[in-house]
Amino acid sequence: MHTSFGLTLVVNHACNLRCSYCYTGEKIRRPLPLQMGCKAIDRAIRSLRPEGALELSFFGGEPLIEAELVLDLVNYARSTASRQGVRLALSMTTNGTIDSPAAWSVMTLPELELAISHDGLPGVHDGQRATVDGLPSSARVQNTMTRLIDAGREFRVVMVVQPFNVDTLPDGMEYLNSLGVRRFDPSLNLWTTWNQSDGERLKVSIRRAADFWGERLPECSVSWFDEKTARATGIPITKTARCGFGHGEIAVTPAGNLYPCERLVGADEPDNPMRLPGNVLDGDDFLTAASLPDIWSDDCAPCNLRSLCNTKICRCSNYIRTGDVNRPDGLLCLLDQACYQETIRVLESRFLSSN
Template structure:
């Protein structure tokens, strides 16, 4: 994967001003990463991943914008390290969007941040699960934050989580986000939910199919990576980037503990998943062993007709569903098949639309040949 970047994800705080129903980070708690911890994390990233052509530093939480002054400090530190090591740097952030202001958006645009904002669609869907600590709805504040970003940059993405309760509104929620001016939408199901009944799964798969047709209509100005990835996987199953867990990514808790993925930090209290500390070093053998667990092919997956297109090896998804990083469950299978089917519909619809657009010109050309 010669062109793949190395990802360093900094959990600048485990505190949060929201109480989302499906949060995988666990209970918010006061914590704040120190500048020295961030500095040590950068050094460790260079030692472990310096052979990669680019460094991506991500700011995560909790809600990272609760510590905006720390983010400013860490950004300057990362810029200096990038120049010192001659290692190209890209800056990204995942935020709930409620603390975004014009001033902060302008600063992030100045440093070229790629910002992902969590928005689950229209207010009726979003406010079912994404509320402030006191229970107030957050949709209006999030939309204000997105608009602040869009006044300064086009590098705005939305992360949309789909629950069993909102699965039937996927397409209308995509349309809501697109109409805000956002051109990239990452759709992910709530893997932690126990509510994915057979009926809810069928609803999600129907909506994914409809989403592929919606996407085709707006393809020139919209990106939905979960469908793009599956189109590419159908064409070249070996060409898609695998998950960076265990070899191209490190996540660092506010206290400096190391994990293979930001979604494994949670309460920062699981010794099975912890692979060191920025002050004591990285346990590379443990990280490799965890990666091997994720790479194991589950008995139920052997010989599957879509095995090479499936994301069954996502360690954090498997952990959420089964408690084991190498074992997916039937919901993962159902969702992956739904994505693969929707990607096929997307490709077919795009070809059909291109052919339909070319047909009048082809008819005119044929008529001209007979004049």
């Protein structure tokens, strides 16, 4: 039995945007049946110890296309978790362009960890995140963020970073911060090619982003550096079921198929090598997966940051980059090392200036 369990429900494959770097496959209209979603919630809760925590996430496509379904699933999870004495945590990432009453009700759920995708500068965002009709989407997302800020609703912004826009990341953070955004979650595009020159530009961008973060502490949060701060200073990190990769974490598709991580679902094709055995309707719990061994690579042996490294945690990222869940590549190591080094630099600078 698990103390926490991560369940991601892919509530559809459809989306109203056509982002150039999207990895979720064909945008077909295939909503998750309510009965199947409830069955997945039941199985996840039966996999938990008493007083455990269900970490329930919603994914797509664009999950708010199915906002009414999400609300129904949240209500079911709340009542079932309450009866079983289980704590419930909710999360969702949305493209921020759907503003229906039901979508607003989802985004303002009090226990929901809300993330909105926006790539920073409007021109950068619109160059990669157009609507089905080819229209820009930045203004619509900004309207949603402004509405949430005016309502006092906390959220974080996911900014996809790739060779195309890596130089603009700090400027994009500055721009969004001027709108009132305080929490930033940069996310590397792992599905594209990064060459050595791109890596050097990434390091420069990380340094500038760290300066942005340091100048605005503690009002602003940047995930790349917040996590490193906690690890470097020994601050306890809240344990999560994320990155369980099939052991304590399952993604369920509209067809009822099971995956170790939602990022590996794609269009849920029959030949997807990452699909797990069985169907969500076939069992009573998710306890059959064996514990995962620690990731270890001989290439990691000389690294001084090995004990603080994230690349040994996320098997999904490793698989995307190398085809091997246990082997990171140079891009992931570069990101981890640069973020740690810049975090220490900024913290030392702030400490010295305060003394």
